[in-house]
Amino acid sequence: MGQQATATARITQSSSPVAGLARFFPDATPVRMPVQIARIVQAGEAPNYIESTVIEFGTPREVLFASKTPLEFADVLKLRNTDGSLDVEASVVAVQYQPGRTLVAARFLGNVPNWIVKS
Numbered sequence: 001m002g003q004q005a006t007a008t009a010r011i012t013q014s015s016s017p018v019a020g021l022a023r024f025f026p027d028a029t030p031v032r033m034p035v036q037i038a039r040i041v042q043a044g045e046a047p048n049y050i051e052s053t054v055i056e057f058g059t060p061r062e063v064l065f066a067s068k069t070p071l072e073f074a075d076v077l078k079l080r081n082t083d084g085s086l087d088v089e090a091s092v093v094a095v096q097y098q099p100g101r102t103l104v105a106a107r108f109l110g111n112v113p114n115w116i117v118k119s
Helices: 018-022
Strands: 029-040 051-058 062-067 076-081 087-098 101-108
Touching (some): 018 051, 018 062, 018 101, 029 062
Antiparallel strands (some): 029 051, 051 062, 076 087, 087 101
């Protein structure tokens, strides 16, 4: 059974609906990284990239973005940016459904050092 908790938000305003989801991730930093996503159905399966989207917020362990694909909790995704500097698998840990899109938070399945650098 889950426990009730309160999270303090660092994201106070944004025109992006993903900012509403980001408030549950206190370490979330605004990011604008275009990526392609693929849903991985079986381990070892070659990714079939189904959508291009933009990572809008990130933490050292999670990415947050909007998707037109109806993703669900625990879906495993492959995320890849155009230059290949980010090419990782992540598991969906939070979703918020809105008409025509799904707001998604996905946690990396492995260590991804230095993918997000704070100044």
